[in-house]
Amino acid sequence: xxxxxxxxxxxxxxxxxxxxxxxxxxxxxxxxxxxxxxxxxxxxxxxxxxxxxxxxxxxxxxxxxxxxxxxxxxxxxxxxxxxxxxxxxxxxxxxxxxxxxxxxxxxxxxxxxxxxxxxxxxxxxxxxxxxxxxxxxxxxxxxxxxxxxxxxxxxxxxxxxxxxxxxxxxxxxxxxxxxxxxxxxxxxxxxxxxxxxxxxxxxxxxx
Numbered sequence: 001x002x003x004x005x006x007x008x009x010x011x012x013x014x015x016x017x018x019x020x021x022x023x024x025x026x027x028x029x030x031x032x033x034x035x036x037x038x039x040x041x042x043x044x045x046x047x048x049x050x051x052x053x054x055x056x057x058x059x060x061x062x063x064x065x066x067x068x069x070x071x072x073x074x075x076x077x078x079x080x081x082x083x084x085x086x087x088x089x090x091x092x093x094x095x096x097x098x099x100x101x102x103x104x105x106x107x108x109x110x111x112x113x114x115x116x117x118x119x120x121x122x123x124x125x126x127x128x129x130x131x132x133x134x135x136x137x138x139x140x141x142x143x144x145x146x147x148x149x150x151x152x153x154x155x156x157x158x159x160x161x162x163x164x165x166x167x168x169x170x171x172x173x174x175x176x177x178x179x180x181x182x183x184x185x186x187x188x189x190x191x192x193x194x195x196x197x198x199x200x201x202x203x204x205x206x207x
Contacts, residue, residue: 013067032095038094102133103134104128120138
């Protein structure tokens with residue numbers, strides 16, 4: 001038992017655990033980069049991921065017969081790496097998605113107000129269980145999803161929405177949350193005031 005649980009084994013196990021978290025997390029980001037079409041980033045992350053994995057697996061296979069505890073650290077590192085990768089995905093939010101919003105009332109008016117905040121919106125008329133509905137489609141960057149949803153919920157707290165992944169977009173989306181004077185210089189003062197009243201409560205919520 002002393003051989004299995006000595007200080008050197010524990011330190012080696014912790015290093016393997018930490019390195020495994022890094023390599024699995026990098027693998028998660030690499031997959032996101034592939035889906036987002038970021039070739040160079042996927043190439044770079046793939047090199048780091050495999051290099052770390054080779055070092056780790058060589059160390060474990062070389063010593064696991066004498067120190068089986070290293071296998072436990074290896075497995076725990078893999079599991080923790082998946083969790084960390086998910087957290088990084090939410091934080092980095094690479095790529096784009098389609099936000100589909102379903103509203104019952106004033107769909108066109110809501111779409112117009114969302115457009116005034118800088119987003120492009122496509123509307124479709126449909127029929128739901130309880131009558132007519134309007135579907136609003138918005139393509140946005142993943143990192144902007146939270147802001148878009150806040151706008152939607154501010155305009156219609158009962159709106160239902162879903163998201164779908166996007167593999168590619170035909171043009172690069174610029175920063176849609178520009179200051180009001182950059183959104184549309186041709187808006188009249190009345191329209192700008194309306195946008196300001198719309199965004200101020202959302203800004204307070206974000207803070």
